[in-house]
Amino acid sequence: MAASEFDRDIAVSKDGEAAYAAELAPGWVVGGGINGGYLVAVVGNALRQHLPGKPDPIVVSASYCSASEPGPAQIRVDVRRDGGSLTTATAELWQGAELRLTALATYGDLASLHASSDPRERVVAVPPDLPPRERCVPGSMAPEQMRRTSPMLDRFEMLFHPDQIGWALGQPSGTGTISAWYRLADGRAPDTLSLLQVLDALPPATFDLGMPGWAPTLELTCHVRHRPSPGWLAVTHSTSHLSGGMFEEDCEVWDSAGRLVAQARQLARVPRHR
Amino acid sequence: MAASEFDRDIAVSKDGEAAYAAELAPGWVVGGGINGGYLVAVVGNALRQHLPGKPDPIVVSASYCSASEPGPAQIRVDVRRDGGSLTTATAELWQGAELRLTALATYGDLASLHASSDPRERVVAVPPDLPPRERCVPGSMAPEQMRRTSPMLDRFEMLFHPDQIGWALGQPSGTGTISAWYRLADGRAPDTLSLLQVLDALPPATFDLGMPGWAPTLELTCHVRHRPSPGWLAVTHSTSHLSGGMFEEDCEVWDSAGRLVAQARQLARVPRHR
Numbered sequence: 001m002a003a004s005e006f007d008r009d010i011a012v013s014k015d016g017e018a019a020y021a022a023e024l025a026p027g028w029v030v031g032g033g034i035n036g037g038y039l040v041a042v043v044g045n046a047l048r049q050h051l052p053g054k055p056d057p058i059v060v061s062a063s064y065c066s067a068s069e070p071g072p073a074q075i076r077v078d079v080r081r082d083g084g085s086l087t088t089a090t091a092e093l094w095q096g097a098e099l100r101l102t103a104l105a106t107y108g109d110l111a112s113l114h115a116s117s118d119p120r121e122r123v124v125a126v127p128p129d130l131p132p133r134e135r136c137v138p139g140s141m142a143p144e145q146m147r148r149t150s151p152m153l154d155r156f157e158m159l160f161h162p163d164q165i166g167w168a169l170g171q172p173s174g175t176g177t178i179s180a181w182y183r184l185a186d187g188r189a190p191d192t193l194s195l196l197q198v199l200d201a202l203p204p205a206t207f208d209l210g211m212p213g214w215a216p217t218l219e220l221t222c223h224v225r226h227r228p229s230p231g232w233l234a235v236t237h238s239t240s241h242l243s244g245g246m247f248e249e250d251c252e253v254w255d256s257a258g259r260l261v262a263q264a265r266q267l268a269r270v271p272r273h274r
Numbered sequence: 275m276a277a278s279e280f281d282r283d284i285a286v287s288k289d290g291e292a293a294y295a296a297e298l299a300p301g302w303v304v305g306g307g308i309n310g311g312y313l314v315a316v317v318g319n320a321l322r323q324h325l326p327g328k329p330d331p332i333v334v335s336a337s338y339c340s341a342s343e344p345g346p347a348q349i350r351v352d353v354r355r356d357g358g359s360l361t362t363a364t365a366e367l368w369q370g371a372e373l374r375l376t377a378l379a380t381y382g383d384l385a386s387l388h389a390s391s392d393p394r395e396r397v398v399a400v401p402p403d404l405p406p407r408e409r410c411v412p413g414s415m416a417p418e419q420m421r422r423t424s425p426m427l428d429r430f431e432m433l434f435h436p437d438q439i440g441w442a443l444g445q446p447s448g449t450g451t452i453s454a455w456y457r458l459a460d461g462r463a464p465d466t467l468s469l470l471q472v473l474d475a476l477p478p479a480t481f482d483l484g485m486p487g488w489a490p491t492l493e494l495t496c497h498v499r500h501r502p503s504p505g506w507l508a509v510t511h512s513t514s515h516l517s518g519g520m521f522e523e524d525c526e527v528w529d530s531a532g533r534l535v536a537q538a539r540q541l542a543r544v545p546r547h548r
Binding site: 065081242260 | 332333335337339340354355357360362364366373376377378380384387388390391392394395396397398399450483485492493495497499500513514515516517518519520522533534537539541544546
């Protein structure tokens with residue numbers, strides 16, 4: 001009841017023994033396609049529903065096979081191994097006869113996994129150096145034309161580091177890093193499913209390298225490490241190796257408690273020359 | 275003919291429409307199991323054979339389902355999408371009725387992909403700062419007991435950074451980084467298949483954090499970016515976020531031409547307390 005916009009948009013319903021029906025929402029269109037992180041969250045929701053007692057994606061790897069479109073879709077799930085505390089499954093997103101995405105996932109219950117895990121911690125990663133939100137630049141200031149072709153920008157608030165949005169003004173910094181504050185537009189608190197979207201929400205790091213245009217993802221692997229605390233998330237994208245027409249993009253998501261809650265790496269194609 | 279040891283050990287033969295037979299070699303045992311990188315290379319070889327004209331793994335994500343044993347195995351391949359220059363397939367490694375590993379892979383021909391790709395390059399990653407090989411510490415100096423339980427150590431030459439092997443003497447540096455020179459024992463030149471092994475060849479970065487013991491990999495994603503030049507490879511493992519009983523481990527492989535040829539990230543469990 002009274003579901004948030006995000007929960008409505010990722011909703012799935014049982015559609016056979018190991019299949020789920022979804023309706024890909026037009027609101028997640030960005031440029032020419034549907035956001036890849038949103039697609040993983042829809043597939044992730046079907047997996048959550050299929051794996052009772054294991055609500056949390058721990059690892060999800062997704063390969064993008066063809067461009068999704070708003071409208072009906074089916075997710076087919078196949079459990080490959082139920083190992084007690086962790087289950088490994090494949091999941092595919094279909095639209096009619098077209099395979100959109102194929103994924104390999106491991107699910108579990110992070111609360112019970114953490115309760116029984118080795119207590120040692122060692123975190124040398126540091127959160128992005130984001131100024132207070134009132135000094136950041138809201139994505140809602142994006143040019144009208146971009147907003148029209150990318151309704152996804154209305155699904156969340158994104159407040160960019162003011163030193164890392166030169167690309168929006170034709171002056172990319174060249175460092176290959178973009179950071180921003182993020183929360184869903186209606187304030188829905190983050191959870192381990194919504195993190196799958198966040199891990200592919202920022203513009204590609206290539207924007208900051210003076211390469212505008214959306215960068216098609218070949219493959220995206222998400223690690224969810226902790227259940228996030230409520231509140232804003234700090235998100236960063238960076239790339240260190242653009243070569244041979246491809247680049248890797250690393251994403252980190254930090255929660256309001258200052259904890260690294262999720263990481264992703266994707267391999268994407270360099271955007272086409274304009 | 276006159277195949278190298280590595281090529282003999284990863285050999286597969288057709289065993290039905292979409293299946294390949296392999297013999298997992300006892301020489302790749304390390305501690306209690308078979309090296310995960312070797313297993314991915316065996317599966318990768320079946321994929322290469324199954325996908326004519328696409329000899330190169332571009333991305334391979336593998337989930338480890340149960341512990342493999344030396345002896346017969348079967349690899350089952352399922353092409354999910356043939357996209358022209360790239361093909362996406364799943365592959366599973368079975369031993370009898372036991373699923374050992376399930377993988378999602380994208381293959382192509384790196385030579386032709388690169389010939390038609392965007393020529394821009396931007397590499398800010400830097401190779402590991404390894405001293406000349408004669409100043410490094412060979413893995414063959416490992417204690418007799420470790421060598422007996424880990425015959426894998428005889429499959430390649432590994433020359434460790436002298437400042438990063440304190441862990442072998444009970445004095446880990448605590449930085450979470452281990453680097454080494456690598457080449458196959460019989461000098462077989464690296465190629466895009468052998469890189470899959472190299473990406474999981476070094477000891478876990480947790481050794482350098484004072485946590486001895488092998489760290490079970492949940493998932494390993496490999497990106498192969500370039501065909502390697504002949505000669506020694508420089509390899510580095512590092513982790514920045516050990517928490518909740520798990521850690522991510524990033525691997526980079528640089529070739530003799532000074533090029534970053536492959537990257538991997540894995541999610542692994544913290545080794546059990548002794």
